[in-house]
Amino acid sequence: MSHKTTPDICFVQGNEACVRGALYAGLRFFAGYPITPSTEIAEHLAEQLPRAGGRFIQMEDEIASMCAVCGASLAGAKAMTATSGPGFSLKQEAIGYAVMTEIPCVVVNVQRAGPSTGLATKVAQGDVNQARWGTHGDHSIVVLTASSVQDVFNVTIEAFNIAETYRTPVILLFDEVVGHMREKLVIPPEGEIPVVQRLRTEVKPGVNYHPYLPREDGRLPMSDFGGAHRYNVTGLYHDIWGFPTENPEQVDKLIHHLVDKLENRAEKLALWKEYYVEDAEHLLISYGSSARSARHLVETRRAKGDRIGLLELQTLWPFPAQLVREKTAKAKNIFMVEMNMGQVLAQVKQVVQRPDRVFLVNSMDGQMVTPADIGKIMRVVEGRGF
């Protein structure tokens, strides 16, 4: 890395901002299989990652890519893969393996319209629930998103920091518009944005190391697999040595640990932006590229004196229930703006005081939801017709 003290300013796509963010965070291994609209992530990393001293591998498919990421991370490298819709489906089993074995890694899904191959080049936000529940079994996971090129850079760094801190896969759930859109990106000098380094064990070589024995603070120091210590890693329920167990007490303890380590920190993990929320009668909630349409409408209406605001979520999972409850407390009507059939809407309805005052504004035709789309639904809700 360079030792520049001035920021690097460039004009790039969201996908390249993700690449630059990952490199800033210390990415050293990428395995992937190209798929629209995520391909530019692999394309740029193929060039830039080896220059940063890392390894880039184009694998035979998405399943192998995700497995390679698990292996590389265990062996000590900050690791990432990137994909879209159908590829994200294929990665689910190995994502579950990373959850169970507590392997830090980042999985990017630049969403396109589904189901199946859907609309390969068009925008959608239909993978919110898949990101949460795509892999089987009860578990928790972190899912972040962004609405601008600069935010993509920032949340990508945050994704690596969360992955390393809590030893968990983190899903970066972008969408086609944000991935392909170009804007100015300011990359601060190295060190300006904090980067979490992996916590490694202090147990000496040749001394017994327990990979799943938490420290007092709950964290699990890692030992690069294949290095100083010999230990076992399995997707089965396991003991402190990493060996399979069916002991009910140990099983119960592990599943609670996996869920609690993230769910108990939901508010700490919550990233969001807010605009005019304080006195908003009409509160819009949105995320990703659709938050830009929402913001457009809010700024236009505020200029005319309307009491309208926007809560833009950047953390989708664990769902920031407390945050949404607080921010919506004073709003008369809540409009959920998203490009799916109401996946975050369902979460919002669960936590607000008046679920009957939550309305969905969506688009499902491969086109971005527009400020006009939001305006029309608001008119109907206000009883003013179309």
Place this chain on the structure above:
Amino acid sequence: MEKYRFLLSGSGGQGVITMAIILAEAAAIYEDRVAVQSQSYGPEARGGATRSDVILSDSEIYFPKVNQPNVLVALTNEAANKYLGLILPGGLCLFDSELVQPSAKVDFIHYGIPMFRAVKEKFGRTQAYNVCVLGALATITGAVRLESLEKVLNSRFASAHHAANKQALELGAELARPLLA
């Protein structure tokens, strides 16, 4: 500054998207303005209608797509027919007069310039066509300076192409100037 909402259109392979990126980057990096460039395309790599949107502003840009352009560039008849109806009344259209015959039914100011032919005559080939269009576009709208476009071109292309790119930019500007008088 007036807010520019460009819709650049043509057929795949004409360099429409590259043109949009250069325009937006020139404004964002060399003139310190806010710029967003986005594109819409189908699964095919060549042929078909290509469209790219560029918004230039002095303040933050929220909705990144252009629904109603105040500047349309149309490099094929197919693109012109598809997008002419979207132009803001009183807006501006730059088209290649050799390739496009726009309908005159819509309320817009139009500039028809035989850019494709001019590039072919000057260079004997047409690789720099989109750069010539950029030169004409910058001259007609005043949205960005030619020098800013040149800086982007020099940063993005090998030095062997710098002279030809500069000539193509100036060719577009020369063709456009008489139309403004």
